[in-house]
Amino acid sequence: MITQEELAKKLGVSRTTVARALNGSNNIKPETKEKILTLAKELGYVKNYLGSSLALKSDKVVYAFIAKSKNENYTSEIKRGIKGANGELKEYNFKIEIIETDINDTWEQLEKLEAILKEKRPDGIIITPLDKTRVMDIIAPYMETMKVVSIGKKLTDTIFHVEPNYYKSGKVAGDIMGNLLNSHDKLLVIDGGDDNLSSKKYLDGFYERIEELNSNIEGPVYIEDLLSHMGKILDYLTPDVKGLYTNRYASQIVEYLKDKKPEKLKIVTNGLSKKIREQILNQEVTATVMEEIYEQGYVASKHIFNLIYKGDSEKQRSYNAKIHILFRENVDNF
Amino acid sequence: MITQEELAKKLGVSRTTVARALNGSNNIKPETKEKILTLAKELGYVKNYLGSSLALKSDKVVYAFIAKSKNENYTSEIKRGIKGANGELKEYNFKIEIIETDINDTWEQLEKLEAILKEKRPDGIIITPLDKTRVMDIIAPYMETMKVVSIGKKLTDTIFHVEPNYYKSGKVAGDIMGNLLNSHDKLLVIDGGDDNLSSKKYLDGFYERIEELNSNIEGPVYIEDLLSHMGKILDYLTPDVKGLYTNRYASQIVEYLKDKKPEKLKIVTNGLSKKIREQILNQEVTATVMEEIYEQGYVASKHIFNLIYKGDSEKQRSYNAKIHILFRENVDNF
DNA sequence: CTGAAAGCGCTTACAG
DNA sequence: CTGAAAGCGCTTACAG
Numbered sequence: 217m218i219t220q221e222e223l224a225k226k227l228g229v230s231r232t233t234v235a236r237a238l239n240g241s242n243n244i245k246p247e248t249k250e251k252i253l254t255l256a257k258e259l260g261y262v263k264n265y266l267g268s269s270l271a272l273k274s275d276k277v278v279y280a281f282i283a284k285s286k287n288e289n290y291t292s293e294i295k296r297g298i299k300g301a302n303g304e305l306k307e308y309n310f311k312i313e314i315i316e317t318d319i320n321d322t323w324e325q326l327e328k329l330e331a332i333l334k335e336k337r338p339d340g341i342i343i344t345p346l347d348k349t350r351v352m353d354i355i356a357p358y359m360e361t362m363k364v365v366s367i368g369k370k371l372t373d374t375i376f377h378v379e380p381n382y383y384k385s386g387k388v389a390g391d392i393m394g395n396l397l398n399s400h401d402k403l404l405v406i407d408g409g410d411d412n413l414s415s416k417k418y419l420d421g422f423y424e425r426i427e428e429l430n431s432n433i434e435g436p437v438y439i440e441d442l443l444s445h446m447g448k449i450l451d452y453l454t455p456d457v458k459g460l461y462t463n464r465y466a467s468q469i470v471e472y473l474k475d476k477k478p479e480k481l482k483i484v485t486n487g488l489s490k491k492i493r494e495q496i497l498n499q500e501v502t503a504t505v506m507e508e509i510y511e512q513g514y515v516a517s518k519h520i521f522n523l524i525y526k527g528d529s530e531k532q533r534s535y536n537a538k539i540h541i542l543f544r545e546n547v548d549n550f
Numbered sequence: 551m552i553t554q555e556e557l558a559k560k561l562g563v564s565r566t567t568v569a570r571a572l573n574g575s576n577n578i579k580p581e582t583k584e585k586i587l588t589l590a591k592e593l594g595y596v597k598n599y600l601g602s603s604l605a606l607k608s609d610k611v612v613y614a615f616i617a618k619s620k621n622e623n624y625t626s627e628i629k630r631g632i633k634g635a636n637g638e639l640k641e642y643n644f645k646i647e648i649i650e651t652d653i654n655d656t657w658e659q660l661e662k663l664e665a666i667l668k669e670k671r672p673d674g675i676i677i678t679p680l681d682k683t684r685v686m687d688i689i690a691p692y693m694e695t696m697k698v699v700s701i702g703k704k705l706t707d708t709i710f711h712v713e714p715n716y717y718k719s720g721k722v723a724g725d726i727m728g729n730l731l732n733s734h735d736k737l738l739v740i741d742g743g744d745d746n747l748s749s750k751k752y753l754d755g756f757y758e759r760i761e762e763l764n765s766n767i768e769g770p771v772y773i774e775d776l777l778s779h780m781g782k783i784l785d786y787l788t789p790d791v792k793g794l795y796t797n798r799y800a801s802q803i804v805e806y807l808k809d810k811k812p813e814k815l816k817i818v819t820n821g822l823s824k825k826i827r828e829q830i831l832n833q834e835v836t837a838t839v840m841e842e843i844y845e846q847g848y849v850a851s852k853h854i855f856n857l858i859y860k861g862d863s864e865k866q867r868s869y870n871a872k873i874h875i876l877f878r879e880n881v882d883n884f
Numbered sequence: 885c886t887g888a889a890a891g892c893g894c895t896t897a898c899a900g
Numbered sequence: 901c902t903g904a905a906a907g908c909g910c911t912t913a914c915a916g
Contacts, residue, residue, distance in 0.1 A: 219893060230903045235895065245901055266600045266641055267893030270908045307600055384879070391879035395730060395816070395836055425879060482729070502729055539883065541875040545718070545725040545759060549873065553909060564887045569911065579885055601909030604892045 218261045227255060238263065240361065265525040269308040276524050278312045278363075279332050280342040280517075283319040289489045290509055291316070294367070297513025298342070305521050312342070312517060322346045330354050337361075340520045344368045363523040365516045368413070370534065376523070378516050380507045380537045382414040385486050386421025386463065388539055389505040393422075393459055393484045394429025396502060401458035405435035406449065408442065408464025418463040418486045426461075446472040453477060459484070467491035470500050488542065488550060496547045506550070508538040552595045561589060572597065574695070599859040603642040610858050612646045612697075613666050614676040614851075617653040623823045624843055625650070628701070631847025632676070639855050646676070646851055656680045664688050671695075674854045678702045697857040699850045702747070704868070710857070712850050714841045714871045716748040719820050720755025720797070722873055723839040727756075727793055727818045728763025730836060735792035739769035740783065742776065742798025752797040752820045760795075780806040787811060793818070801825035804834050822876065822884060830881045840884070842872040 220234045227234070229248065236244045237252035238261075255261075280298055285291050295314055302312045315332065317324040325346050332338065333354065340363035345351040348369055355364060366377040397403060403426070410416040419436060426433065434457070439448045442465055449469065453460075459482045462469055466485035473481075485492065488506040495501040515535050542550060554568045561568070563582065570578045571586035572595075589595075614632050619625050629648055636646045649666065651658040659680050666672065667688065674697035679685040682703055689698060700711040731737060737760070744750040753770060760767065768791070773782045776799055783803065787794075793816045796803055800819035807815075819826065822840040829835040849869050876884060 217893095221893080231894085232896085232903055232905095233901090236902085239895080243901060248901080264604075264641060264893050266604045267908090268895070270598075270600045270604060270910090271893075271895040272908080273896060307598060388877065388879040391877045395877065398814075539880055541877065541880065543722065543725045543729065543875065545722040546873055546875065551909095555909075565910085566887055566889095566912085567885090570886085573911080577885060582885080598909050601892090602911070604894090605909075605911040606892080607912065 217264070218259050219264070220261075223252060223255055223259070223261060227252060263526060265308070268525065269310075272309045275309045275311045276339045277336070278310075278340040278342060278517075278520055278524070279336065279338045280312050280314045280513075281325055281329055281344065282314055282316050282342075283325060283344045283346055284316045285319050287487065287489055290487075293509035294344075294513040297510040297515075298517045299513075300510065301514045301517030301521070305517075308521070308525065310521055310524075319346070322350075326350050326354060333358055333362075339524050340364065342367065342516045342520055345371060363520055365520045365523070367512055367516050374533065376519055376533055376535075378512045378519075378535050378537060380414070380512065381539070382417035382486070382507070383421040383424075385505045385507055385539050386418035386423075387425045388421075388541060389418070389461065389463075389484050389486050389503075390422040390425030390429070392503050392505065392541065393461055393482070394426050396482045396484070397430055397459045399430055400432050401430070402432045402434060402454070402456050403430050403459040403461065404452050404457045405433060405437065406442075406460070406462035406465075406469065407436035407438040408462055409438065411464065414487070415464050422461060422463070422486075430459075443468060449473070450476060453481075458482060461485065463487065466501070466504075467495060470495050474500070488547075493547055493550075496542060496544050499544060503541060503543050504547075506540050506542060508540060508550075512537050551598070552593050553598070554595075557586060557589055557593070557595060561586060597860060599642070602859065603644075606643045609643045609645045610673045611670070612644075612674040612676060612851075612854055612858070613670065613672045614646050614648045614847075615659055615663055615678065616648060616650050616676075617659060617678045617680055618650045619653050621821065621823055627843035628678075628847040631844040631849075632851050633847075634844065635848045635851030635855070639851075642855070642859065644855055644858075653680070656684075660684050660688060667692055667696075673858050674698065676701065676850045676854055679705060697854055699854045699857070701846055701850050708867070710853055710867055710869075712846045712853075712869050712871060714748070714846065715873070716751035716820070716841070717755040717758075719839045719841055719873050720752035720757075721759045722755075722875060723752070723795065723797075723818050723820050723837075724756040724759030724763070726837050726839065726875065727795055727816070728760050730816045730818070731764055731793045733764055734766050735764070736766045736768060736788070736790050737764050737793040737795065738786050738791045739767060739771065740776075740794070740796035740799075740803065741770035741772040742796055743772065745798065748821070749798050756795060756797075756820075764793075777802060783807070784810060787815075792816060795819065797821065800835070800838075801829060804829050808834070822881075827881055827884075830876060830878050833878060837875060837877050838881075840874050840876060842874060846871050 220231050224231045224234045234252055237249040282294055298312055315328055317328055342365050344367045348371055352371060364375050370377045408415050434452055437452055439445055455478050457478055461484050463486040483501045485504045488504055492504055554565050558565045558568045568586055571583040616628055632646055649662055651662055676699050678701045682705055686705060698709050700709060704711045742749050768786055771786055773779055789812050791812055795818050797820040817835045819838045822838055826838055
């Protein structure tokens with residue numbers, strides 16, 4: 217293990233100067249910095265972050281800009297993941313502050329982001345970006361001194377992001393539904409409309425797979441303002457329908473259909489909420505396919521920690537969230 | 551955050567003495583040790599392990615005694631988990647050495663265990679114990695100075711263990727099979743015999759759930775020396791059989807049945823191997839339910855690290871391995 | 885049985 | 901722009 221001291225000796229400079237080069241300080245002559253960095257790379261220097269954490273006078277602080285989803289489970293799990301990682305890392309003087317903003321209010325996120333960057337000069341940010349382009353505009357001037365990780369959308373090729381992969385989740389749901397039904401059993405698919413996030417992708421993935429397995433699909437049926445017009449579902453829910461898939465409003469639909477649906481209707485959905493969990497336990501919903509959400513917050517946090525403490529040596533540019541299949545007997549694990 | 555220095559000041563002793571008390575040294579008067587430990591507990595002292603790791607002169611070393619399962623996937627995943635954790639922790643001067651022994655040779659494990667404890671005096675061990683009682687006899691004299699974590703079987707109430715929970719996995723498999731079939735569809739269950747580890751538990755769990763969902767079960771059918779008498783399965787595999795469950799020899803059975811089974815037979819099993827993965831991808835097997843294995847090695851390693859570096863403050867005494875449901879579309883994630 | 889002291893690898897005021 | 905020095909919280913030879 218090569219140390220700053222060794223670099224200093226080989227170059228005939230002081231440890232302080234080496235530290236400055238390595239930490240991207242400005243109080244250093246460009247040529248000096250250059251030659252130190254070159255040697256460091258050449259010798260494969262890796263900072264020992266036990267030493268650096270211990271020496272740190274002030275906390276490293278990261279702000280996490282989380283858009284508050286209508287699905288409260290999503291938001292609370294993301295936060296739990298961030299806090300979980302932060303808890304493990306607090307001995308390193310590492311602190312993540314969470315800033316929640318309305319998912320429908322793009323401007324709120326942008327304003328808070330801009331204000332915090334200006335006032336707090338954080339060491340890093342985690343963000344679930346709503347407007348990619350504007351977010352990039354705002355953070356651009358800080359990119360030299362600040363690390364960035366995004367959740368959900370990819371910002372640029374070089375910024376690490378945590379990827380939920382809703383398309384794949386939909387495909388898995390299609391796979392399960394296809395196996396639950398016989399290939400000619402009638403299946404009804406409700407199209408919940410596009411929420412600009414996951415819904416459309418789930419549905420596309422679902423179709424990608426279900427069409428291989430089932431030849432009797434009704435839909436995707438789109439009903440304007442579905443929550444106020446639940447009754448319309450009944451028009452499609454003939455007694456021969458054996459399966460139902462929807463990825464939005466699933467719990468409300470199931471609730472509504474309670475005494476109105478064909479017996480033994482198999483219902484599959486994507487995502488998890490408290491309500492869906494109950495419905496799975498009650499065997500009203502057969503299965504759901506969800507992305508692990510806690511993990512998304514956790515991985516994003518760990519990654520930005522690594523970026524800040526160990527530098528950009530990580531070659532990984534994205535992380536695919538894990539997908540889980542939940543039936544009644546394992547839903548209690550999530 | 552309270553430090554050793556503060557404890558020392560309050561008690562009018564040196565930092566060295568405090569460190570000795572906290573590290574369980576013998577070169578210290580019992581009363582001194584006593585009063586230091588009491589104050590430490592009172593003030594909620596927690597060792598900063600950045601400091602201690604940095605100061606450590608020699609590595610902390612743990613030996614992991616892993617019984618080599620016939621399922622090579624299991625062994626290699628456990629090892630991968632151990633190495634994964636070790637990689638993350640190597641900056642702490644922490645090293646895990648893996649010792650593999652034959653799963654059918656209880657004595658080999660015991661002998662190696664005894665030899666290593668005597669010669670190497672490790673700081674900790676991880677073990678998949680084959681003979682609980684004898685393992686306890688061997689490690690008892692070292693328990694004062696050595697940490698222990700077991701995988702699979704629980705050793706004592708106070709020793710942390712990673713628990714695979716095969717019973718639950720079997721139950722989940724039963725749940726899935728029950729949902730794949732209609733309640734009167736005929737289901738054939740093969741009893742692979744007890745392997746003293748998982749097989750019996752899987753089967754019990756499977757029955758616990760399937761009997762709620764299906765009323766037409768043939769079996770569990772036990773066939774002596776199954777691998778040499780595959781033909782006998784055909785006696786039970788009448789054309790009306792819609793589902794087949796087995797948790798041992800699944801891949802071989804599927805292979806054998808290739809052109810001999812009823813069309814659209816739904817096959818569910820427990821566990822994962824290279825062969826099963828292929829068969830799921832080929833849609834010869836519909837689903838499997840597996841315990842996450844990598845994680846078992848990883849969690850065991852992280853836990854023993856915490857025990858060694860942070861002391862016994864952990865209140866947790868066991869960890870249940872995660873269970874995963876695998877269909878064709880998500881088998882590639884594992 | 886106890887303590888003063890060096891040192892792990894780093895950061896960062898402070899002085900120049 | 902650069903460096904000598906103190907200090908983060910701990911461990912551990914060394915001397916007594």
